[in-house]
Amino acid sequence: MSAIDPTTGPCPCGRTDRRDKPIGYALCCGRYLDDFENTPAPDAESLMRSRYSAFVLERGEYLLASWHASRRPASIEFEPGVKWLGLDIRSRSVLDADHAEVEFVARQRSSTGTATRLHERSRFVREGERWYYLEGDLQQPAG
Numbered sequence: 001m002s003a004i005d006p007t008t009g010p011c012p013c014g015r016t017d018r019r020d021k022p023i024g025y026a027l028c029c030g031r032y033l034d035d036f037e038n039t040p041a042p043d044a045e046s047l048m049r050s051r052y053s054a055f056v057l058e059r060g061e062y063l064l065a066s067w068h069a070s071r072r073p074a075s076i077e078f079e080p081g082v083k084w085l086g087l088d089i090r091s092r093s094v095l096d097a098d099h100a101e102v103e104f105v106a107r108q109r110s111s112t113g114t115a116t117r118l119h120e121r122s123r124f125v126r127e128g129e130r131w132y133y134l135e136g137d138l139q140q141p142a143g
């Protein structure tokens with residue numbers, strides 16, 4: 001259990017403003033996580049970041065709701081004791097008005113201390129005003 005409350009501190013996704021200052025959770029992913037119905041993430045990167053924050057905060061309902069219905073799993077299990085260490089957005093590609101890809105690296109440490117680097121290229125699709133996570137391809141570790 002972390003003593004840090006991410007809901008009052010910097011956003012878990014690590015987004016910074018134009019002066020490189022961390023943006024607070026409430027002004028970043030919190031807007032989408034805490035008001036899914038009325039505040040859709042405006043673009044694929046924002047949705048990707050909010051899903052990372054949802055993993056950090058173990059918000060399974062948000063992860064399921066933001067997953068496209070065609071690929072959505074029945075439930076989400078969080079591995080106990082995992083500590084998320086950070087998110088690094090590598091690239092964003094807008095394919096057309098309703099399709100986008102985001103490549104990212106997320107780092108985590110398991111309860112036994114094993115560090116894992118998750119490198120994925122994720123696909124997103126927009127329906128109406130809302131972006132959804134479709135699926136992702138894991139990238140092979142470089143080197």
Ligand SMILES: [Zn+2]
Pocket residue numbers: 011012013014015025028029030049050053
């Ligand atoms: Zn955020």
